[in-house]
Amino acid sequence: xxxxxxxxxxxxxxxxxxxxxxxxxxxxxxxxxxxxxxxxxxxxxxxxxxxxxxxxxxxxxxxxxxxxxxxxxxxxxxxxxxxxxxxxxxxxxxxxxxxxxxxxxxxxxxxxxxxxxxxxxxxxxxxxxxxxxxxxxxxxxxxxxxxxxxxxxxxxxxxxxxxxxxxxxxxxxxxxxx
Numbered sequence: 279x280x281x282x283x284x285x286x287x288x289x290x291x292x293x294x295x296x297x298x299x300x301x302x303x304x305x306x307x308x309x310x311x312x313x314x315x316x317x318x319x320x321x322x323x324x325x326x327x328x329x330x331x332x333x334x335x336x337x338x339x340x341x342x343x344x345x346x347x348x349x350x351x352x353x354x355x356x357x358x359x360x361x362x363x364x365x366x367x368x369x370x371x372x373x374x375x376x377x378x379x380x381x382x383x384x385x386x387x388x389x390x391x392x393x394x395x396x397x398x399x400x401x402x403x404x405x406x407x408x409x410x411x412x413x414x415x416x417x418x419x420x421x422x423x424x425x426x427x428x429x430x431x432x433x434x435x436x437x438x439x440x441x442x443x444x445x446x447x448x449x450x451x452x453x454x455x456x
Contacts (some may be wrong), residue, residue, distance in 0.1 A: 285445040296434040297379035303427035395446040402439030
């Protein structure tokens with residue numbers, strides 16, 4: 279029974295550590311976004327200056343078009359970061375992810391039912407898949423610190439799934455032999 283207690287504590291610690299790292303990584307990534315996408319004022323300011331220098335009609339429409347091009351480019355990059363229509367970096371989504379991990383950790387520690395372990399396995403694998411997707415995204419964005427965070431999160435979530443699976447197996451064997 280001592281081994282099960284240690285495995286249970288390991289799953290709990292892995293879930294809490296991954297929740298904390300996810301919150302930190304999301305905050306760091308949110309901090310990076312304003313630097314990479316210019317505002318509408320920044321993209322249209324040169325066009326307004328060029329319209330004052332001469333042909334207002336042609337450069338005015340060109341300025342609007344340039345602003346639209348930048349807007350659609352930033353919209354495209356924002357949409358490419360969405361997953362099933364949800365922005366995984368939104369503060370509410372991050373809060374739900376952190377809360378889910380912490381609540382699951384609490385359930386693993388207190389409930390001691392096999393269904394909770396199955397949920398931990400599924401959540402660990404699902405989060406690991408999302409972390410690997412985020413790793414690829416960060417490689418494309420050339421952000422080494424966020425690549426490292428995403429890889430560490432993937433490893434933590436895989437460890438959650440594996441440790442919960444071992445605990446599931448040992449708890450089943452204990453029920454069968456008892």
